[in-house]
Amino acid sequence: MANAAPGRPDPEDGARGTETGGEDPVVSFRDVGLRLGGREVLDGLSFAVAPSETFMLVGRSGAGKTSVLRLVNRLLEPDRGEIRVEGRAVSDRDPIELRRGIGYVLQGIGLFPHYTVARNAGLVPRLLGWDERRIEDRVRELLEMVGLPPDEFAGRYPGSLSGGQRQRVGVARALAADPPLLLCDEPFGALDPITRRELQDEFRALSRRLQKSLLFVTHDVREALELGDRIGLLEDGRLAFTGSPDAFRESGHPLVRAFMG
Amino acid sequence: MSFLDYLAANRAEVLQRLGEHLVLVGSSVGLGILVGVPVGIYLTRHRSYRGPVIGLANIIQTIPSLALFGFLIPIPVLGGIGTRTAIVALFGYSLLPIIRNTYEGIRGIDPSVRDAGRAMGMTDAELLRRVELPLALGVILGGIRLAAVIGIGIATIAAAVGAGGLGVFIFRGLSMVDDRVILAGAVPAALLALAVDWGLGRLERGFSRWREEET
Numbered sequence: 001m002a003n004a005a006p007g008r009p010d011p012e013d014g015a016r017g018t019e020t021g022g023e024d025p026v027v028s029f030r031d032v033g034l035r036l037g038g039r040e041v042l043d044g045l046s047f048a049v050a051p052s053e054t055f056m057l058v059g060r061s062g063a064g065k066t067s068v069l070r071l072v073n074r075l076l077e078p079d080r081g082e083i084r085v086e087g088r089a090v091s092d093r094d095p096i097e098l099r100r101g102i103g104y105v106l107q108g109i110g111l112f113p114h115y116t117v118a119r120n121a122g123l124v125p126r127l128l129g130w131d132e133r134r135i136e137d138r139v140r141e142l143l144e145m146v147g148l149p150p151d152e153f154a155g156r157y158p159g160s161l162s163g164g165q166r167q168r169v170g171v172a173r174a175l176a177a178d179p180p181l182l183l184c185d186e187p188f189g190a191l192d193p194i195t196r197r198e199l200q201d202e203f204r205a206l207s208r209r210l211q212k213s214l215l216f217v218t219h220d221v222r223e224a225l226e227l228g229d230r231i232g233l234l235e236d237g238r239l240a241f242t243g244s245p246d247a248f249r250e251s252g253h254p255l256v257r258a259f260m261g
Numbered sequence: 262m263s264f265l266d267y268l269a270a271n272r273a274e275v276l277q278r279l280g281e282h283l284v285l286v287g288s289s290v291g292l293g294i295l296v297g298v299p300v301g302i303y304l305t306r307h308r309s310y311r312g313p314v315i316g317l318a319n320i321i322q323t324i325p326s327l328a329l330f331g332f333l334i335p336i337p338v339l340g341g342i343g344t345r346t347a348i349v350a351l352f353g354y355s356l357l358p359i360i361r362n363t364y365e366g367i368r369g370i371d372p373s374v375r376d377a378g379r380a381m382g383m384t385d386a387e388l389l390r391r392v393e394l395p396l397a398l399g400v401i402l403g404g405i406r407l408a409a410v411i412g413i414g415i416a417t418i419a420a421a422v423g424a425g426g427l428g429v430f431i432f433r434g435l436s437m438v439d440d441r442v443i444l445a446g447a448v449p450a451a452l453l454a455l456a457v458d459w460g461l462g463r464l465e466r467g468f469s470r471w472r473e474e475e476t
Contacts (some may be wrong), residue, residue: 099382132414
């Protein structure tokens, strides 16, 4: 079994790299197939994300990137193959409990418009039944962390926030219960370029500091090169290339070249 | 003697008929909420039933009210002469606006909100109670408000099957060819409809206060 250590430039390891340098992967896909509406979306997808690694999944629109994320927390079920989170097959886990243990940042953000910023950020802890005092402390800490001073923002509703501020709340919500793994579905895709840069920089610093594992979907190759420890290029339902940003830049792989534009 | 004098002279009966009217509308719309809201929620989960169910409610809505009261009279249990028949008919009319608005209110919620709720690990019941119903409440109340206003109008016809209500004055005035008597039923019914419309409208806005901050 080949080891796909983070950063190892091996264009072929996509099909085999389900182990990561001795450490148990946080997420692993093994030969996963998925059909949606009669279309083969994923076909033999295998890869693994190591602890505190940022794995960027890139690919064209409709390549199935979002489906990969939705398979991790069982919003979708695979037709074949095995998906593990922290060493346990997700098919053996209760979907609700599984989802509460994984952070999710969505492009559409999906804040609850009738919840204040504080209640949105504290959603998962509240679902987990934390006591109010602990939730309140945690929410203050989170809002500080994402750059929204709690005294100013805690009581406001999402409708009064800018796009960038909303996504900061989205990040706070994903981090709330301190999950080891974050799924990010083009979280900054809908923001203007200046706000996007700002959030990307802060987000990278934050996720490094918190030692989170990230499975991050994007179609923005610059974002992938800047945020990622490793990049996987999804094409025809499997990874056509896996490697470090440097390896990605220097790769002669025709699909990677095409993607680099 | 003007209509107001007639009203003053028959104060006691006007109040009694108003009370009957409120019972007719209140209980039929109450039943309509108890049945219509769950049905509307069910349809959002099983969308293939939407066409037939809304279609049926639509058909009920198109039956002329006097005819519906008439059809119900010979039917055992549901029908007969009196209040019960009227409540059954008014309940039937309340269903369409309540079911439709519950369905549309929930379907109209931004899909990314529902998606986020599911991704955060909310159960279907939590999603419904904490997200979908609160967000759809304004629209659902709009349906209830419409059902109540329609019901207040149609309930005046319930007097024809002996269910009482403000319609008693209207039918009495028709047979006596006396406008004052008709107005003694029609004017309080219209005022009641306006008052209920206003009250429920305020309630509707009260439940969507979070919208005020929207930019």
